[in-house]
Amino acid sequence: MVEEAPVAAAAPILSVKDLEISYGGQKALSGVNLEILENEIFGIIGPANAGKTSFLKAINRMDIFTPGMQVRGDITFAGHNVKHLKNVYALRSAIGVVFPLPVGLPMTIYDNVALAPRLRGVKSKVDLDIIVEHCLARAALWDEVKDRLNSLGSLLSGGQQQRLTIARALSQEPILLMLDEFSIAVDPVTTMRIEDVLKELKQEMTIILVTNLVQQANRLADRTAFFLEGSCVEINDTQSLFCGGATDQRTTDYIEGRFG
Amino acid sequence: MNHPVTTDFDRRDRDWYMDKLVQLVVFVSGISAIVFVIGIFIFITKEGMGFILDTMDPVEFFTSPYWEPSDEDAPEYGILALIAGTASVTGLALLVSIPFSLGAAVFIGEFSTGKTREFLKILIELLAAIPSVVWGFIGLTIMNPLIIDIFDVPVGLSVLNAGIILGLMTAPIMTSIAEDALKAVPDRYREAAEAMGATRWQVIFKVVFPAAKNGLLGAVLLGVGRGFGETMAVLLATGHSVNIPHSIFDPVRALTATIAAELGETAVGSDHYQALFTIGIFLFAITFIINLTADLVVRGVRNG
Ligand SMILES: Nc1ncnc2c1ncn2[C@@H]1O[C@H](COP(=O)(O)OP(=O)(O)O)[C@@H](O)[C@H]1O
Numbered sequence: 230m231v232e233e234a235p236v237a238a239a240a241p242i243l244s245v246k247d248l249e250i251s252y253g254g255q256k257a258l259s260g261v262n263l264e265i266l267e268n269e270i271f272g273i274i275g276p277a278n279a280g281k282t283s284f285l286k287a288i289n290r291m292d293i294f295t296p297g298m299q300v301r302g303d304i305t306f307a308g309h310n311v312k313h314l315k316n317v318y319a320l321r322s323a324i325g326v327v328f329p330l331p332v333g334l335p336m337t338i339y340d341n342v343a344l345a346p347r348l349r350g351v352k353s354k355v356d357l358d359i360i361v362e363h364c365l366a367r368a369a370l371w372d373e374v375k376d377r378l379n380s381l382g383s384l385l386s387g388g389q390q391q392r393l394t395i396a397r398a399l400s401q402e403p404i405l406l407m408l409d410e411f412s413i414a415v416d417p418v419t420t421m422r423i424e425d426v427l428k429e430l431k432q433e434m435t436i437i438l439v440t441n442l443v444q445q446a447n448r449l450a451d452r453t454a455f456f457l458e459g460s461c462v463e464i465n466d467t468q469s470l471f472c473g474g475a476t477d478q479r480t481t482d483y484i485e486g487r488f489g
Numbered sequence: 490m491n492h493p494v495t496t497d498f499d500r501r502d503r504d505w506y507m508d509k510l511v512q513l514v515v516f517v518s519g520i521s522a523i524v525f526v527i528g529i530f531i532f533i534t535k536e537g538m539g540f541i542l543d544t545m546d547p548v549e550f551f552t553s554p555y556w557e558p559s560d561e562d563a564p565e566y567g568i569l570a571l572i573a574g575t576a577s578v579t580g581l582a583l584l585v586s587i588p589f590s591l592g593a594a595v596f597i598g599e600f601s602t603g604k605t606r607e608f609l610k611i612l613i614e615l616l617a618a619i620p621s622v623v624w625g626f627i628g629l630t631i632m633n634p635l636i637i638d639i640f641d642v643p644v645g646l647s648v649l650n651a652g653i654i655l656g657l658m659t660a661p662i663m664t665s666i667a668e669d670a671l672k673a674v675p676d677r678y679r680e681a682a683e684a685m686g687a688t689r690w691q692v693i694f695k696v697v698f699p700a701a702k703n704g705l706l707g708a709v710l711l712g713v714g715r716g717f718g719e720t721m722a723v724l725l726a727t728g729h730s731v732n733i734p735h736s737i738f739d740p741v742r743a744l745t746a747t748i749a750a751e752l753g754e755t756a757v758g759s760d761h762y763q764a765l766f767t768i769g770i771f772l773f774a775i776t777f778i779i780n781l782t783a784d785l786v787v788r789g790v791r792n793g
């Protein structure tokens with residue numbers, strides 16, 4: 230996967246300039262300028278309707294199928310302006326997405342994880358077997374499902390389905406993994422397991438972690454952005470943010486649970 | 490004010506009686522549907538029973554291609570040709586209606602939005618409401634000369650004609666059901682697949698169709714049931730001649746059309762009359778099985 234320059238750690242994989250998102254003329258997010266570095270976990274916190282999900286949708290061009298959604302400004306991912314791509318499907322294959330509610334597709338566990346490889350043309354059963362086992366193992370789910378790979382993915386428990394979703398995202402061999410409040414329907418134990426998985430994955434890919442749990446950002450993110458009511462209030466080192474170093478009073482208030 | 494909280498938990502008020510009344514009405518309507526179906530079944534069975542018990546040779550009935558009930562000396566009651574007629578027309582109709590309705594359902598359900606979608610849905614419902622005699626008339630007056638012209642055949646009333654007519658006729662209702670099935674697939678499945686980089690077609694073929702397969706299969710089965718039961722259109726478009734077809738240009742005769750055409754001319758209680766009712770029982774059984782299967786399939790009992 231990412232095996233270019235050995236000192237790649239500080240190169241921005243994603244840069245966002247003057248991003249503005251609106252739905253049918255109604256502004257949902259504006260004035261976002263930021264850069265996300267390779268192999269970092271970039272946390273985004275903020276109350277409901279801050280525009281966090283819209284931000285993620287703009288990155289992988291899911292706006293195309295969202296009626297009324299309009300994106301202005303420039304998003305450059307891996308050197309390409311996503312607005313002018315000739316093949317958005319290729320962009321999306323390079324970005325794994327995990328939604329707030331787990332989505333086990335109504336097919337077998339095996340097929341769930343084999344779907345993305347199959348879409349990109351992997352046919353050999355041996356190769357698929359390897360990918361499926363590898364991805365399920367990395368998502369900390371293999372041991373629980375290895376004996377029932379042929380049962381329906383949609384019948385797993387919520388926490389298992391969320392790990393299945395992560396395994397499916399990994400099967401895309403993504404450069405960027407975006408998680409949108411993944412722990413909303415997941416029990417605390419599974420949440421911790423997934424958090425450990427993310428720490429591992431960071432070695433190989435960039436992660437954007439939108440989270441409803443302020444402490445989750447604190448535990449995982451290298452840097453954290455605070456979104457509020459359609460704007461990006463602050464971007465800061467997670468450590469300084471949580472050690473009283475926030476530059477905006479609203480950030481401090483939110484982190485300390487005084488509103489939202 | 491009107492509903493003071495009371496601790497008199499044994500007092501039955503108007504709402505309580507209203508609730509009981511509604512329950513009763515619903516129960517009676519539900520029961521009456523069942524009563525009608527059973528009543529009809531008993532009636533046709535009673536009318537056909539004499540023939541089944543006395544005259545009928547079951548082997549001959551199902552395997553002889555000769556249907557000559559009005560022969561004075563040696564009437565023949567073989568429905569093989571009629572079964573072949575119904576089956577060939579229904580089969581061809583499915584070849585027409587499955588691609589049509591699936592395509593239409595995908596277009597309406599997956600590609601059109603807002604007003605276009607509503608308009609198309611209304612149009613489909615409208616098409617489904619066209620009386621079958623109108624379709625038969627189209628077969629007789631438009632398709633017939635068209636087939637003669639295009640294929641240079643002597644008659645245009647044939648399996649081909651009736652198959653196309655029946656296919657077009659069943660397509661709207663199949664479209665409607667198939668579209669419901671597609672709509673029942675939650676959007677988050679599509680979103681998840683799209684986010685993975687699947688194209689629209691990949692989403693439809695790899696995710697939506699497999700998720701909707703029960704409903705889609707149910708739509709097809711209901712189309713089959715409709716084809717077997719359809720009378721007027723096939724009566725007009727098949728050419729109505731007893732014949733095991735060797736090509737799609739052969740005229741045939743359907744089970745239903747036979748009953749419709751002959752029942753008025755038979756003496757009540759005669760062998761011929763009873764034989765027609767036996768065909769009725771057969772049709773009843775077939776459509777019942779098909780509809781039941783469709784129903785079970787739609788509900789997804791397949792996992793069993
Ligand atoms: N599909 C949509 N159509 C119209 N408005 C939307 C849509 N999705 C989100 N919005 C609006 O955009 C704003 C930001 O929403 P969202 O990005 O989902 O916020 P968050 O993920 O932070 O809760 C909200 O005010 C929401 O009502």
Ligand SMILES: [Mg+2]
Pocket residue numbers: 281282283409
């Ligand atoms: Mg959200």
